[in-house]
Amino acid sequence: MSFAHAETPPPSGDMPTAKMLAASGTQVVGDQGEIPWSGVETDIRLVQLGRLFVSRAIEARIHKVLDATRRARTIYPEPRNVVVHGETGVGKTDIMKRYLAANPEYRRENGCIRRPVLYVDVRHSSTPKSVARSMLRSLGVEEGYCFGATAELTQRLKVQLVGQNVELVIMDEFHNTVTDNGAVKANRIAAWVKDLSKAKIRTGLLPDGQPEENIPFAMVGTERVLRIVEPTENPELASITPYDLAVDRYRYRTKAEIAEFRDFLDDLDQELPFDEFSDLGRAALADKLHIATFGLLRQVAVLITGAAELAILDGSDRIREPHLHDAMEDRHGLLQANLISAESQGSERRAVFNPFEKPILGTTSRRVRKSGHREAA
Structure with missing residues (x-):
């Protein structure tokens, strides 16, 4: 559903x-x-x-923000990242998957893949290296190229993201990269996301690099994901993450x-x-x-x-x-x-119990056709 x-x-x-x-x-x-x-x-x-x-109004708002981050990547010198957070079961993943479905990958005339949005589930990835591997696999990279040192994988990943014209990376279940008491771990993953999203090849002619090298991230998860963009802990990533969107029950x-x-x-x-x-x-x-x-x-x-x-x-x-x-x-x-x-x-927090009762035998209830309206109560 x-x-x-x-x-x-x-x-x-x-x-x-x-x-x-x-x-x-x-x-x-x-x-x-x-x-x-x-x-x-x-x-x-x-x-x-x-x-x-x-x-749901929140879905329209999130999709509008994701569209805005994709447009902004070629306008401003730095990417504008997004955090989408909420407790388990509020529909965050469904919102992201529908956005992905509305922006599918396709092959250009030269046969190369263009992938406007990359969706990655990182529930089983807790380090920069394992996240990089998951992303490379999602980009269709051969398994043999998904191994190596973190720096090597990250460089390879950036080349693939730019080459496939990725305009937005959605990282779902991103709270799994943060442990309950993992300040050091959060700092490490924050630095990695910051570097990957804004790293560019700069020259005298292009001191700000190519606009296409800006790749915004949407970090999706429970409230723990907010630790990664905590200004007092990770000010650099926080400075390029202006959007904080909560999905509530x-x-x-x-x-x-x-x-x-x-x-x-x-x-x-x-x-x-x-x-x-x-x-x-x-x-x-x-x-x-x-x-x-x-x-x-x-x-x-x-x-x-x-x-x-x-x-x-x-x-x-x-x-x-x-x-x-x-x-x-x-x-x-x-x-x-x-x-x-x-x-x-x-x-x-509470236990589930069944509040529904069967009606008394012999009673009937009002029937309302779909063209009708709910009675005031």
């Missing part, structure tokens, strides 16, 4: 194609072109659960925060492959959903898609509370593991 900004076009195949619907004997109907999901084959509806897109304390989470649930409800609204944003149900998920997108994805799958398989017209209850029970271990891994703040 993914959550993308509305301005980001979904990848090809994110909605059922005409061929898929025709194969199931379904036609798109309605003034807004709504899909009558009850007539779509079960397998197609289940696939759709993994391709949900919901607007959905909070639920103020009226504005509650309204934001409920609006998000309404938007998600609209995208689910059902003809009826599930009323996910209704006050009482939104309260329970936040209790169950802690406002983390990963938790919401696990729970809602699980409940939707149960509803589709039992022929329901929408998600009902028993589906949420059963999905919570089925996925309790995963939800708890995700929450434990999340870097929640102090007393906010």
Whole structure:
């Protein structure tokens, strides 16, 4: 399950194609072109659960900043780096992968690869040498050239970055380069990133080097990644890292925060492959959903898609509370593991428990078509 900004076009195949619907004997109907999901084959509806897109303002902001850093590299003498941070499960990786998908590599007429954005997962790389190896492999360099001294690998890496016209390097899970008490380690990786991003061949004719040699970095991770750009510890890297972007979970304390989470649930409800609204944003149900998920997108994805799958398989017209209850029970271990891994703040850490109850037998609930609106509560 993914959550993308509305301005980001979904990848090809994110909605059922005409061929898929025709194969199931379904036609798109309605003034807004709504899909009558009850007539779509079960397998197609289940696939759709993994391709949900919901607007988030933070994604648009991050993508805008990444675009700006790429433009700035050829305008200013030094690169402008970015830090994107937030606790585990808030959707940082999805945001970065969608940006990568919107800026794919391609081959030029001469056969050479042009790679506007390089994405590297460094969760298993904790030193400059191991990070350099990961980056060289991501650039398609033969394995034999991914070994050597740190300085040699770094020089080789810079040549490849410039040669493949890389305009931005996204380093995901970058907090893994910093240990809990590793000030020295943080200083070493900070110096390496600074040198790699701004190192140039300078001459009398080009005292500032070639603009293409400026390569900005987006360092993505949990709050620990901020140590790498701490001004008192690493002032040089901090001086070329003007962007600090936090991706937060959905909070639920103020009226504005509650309204934001409920609006998000309404938007998600609209995208689910059902003809009826599930009323996910209704006050009482939104309260329970936040209790169950802690406002983390990963938790919401696990729970809602699980409940939707149960509803589709039992022929329901929408998600009902028993589906949420059963999905919570089925996925309790995963939800708890995700929450434990999340870097929640102090007393906010807590165990997952199931707040959903099955309704009293014989009761019915209001049905709302997708063209309707949530009732005020």
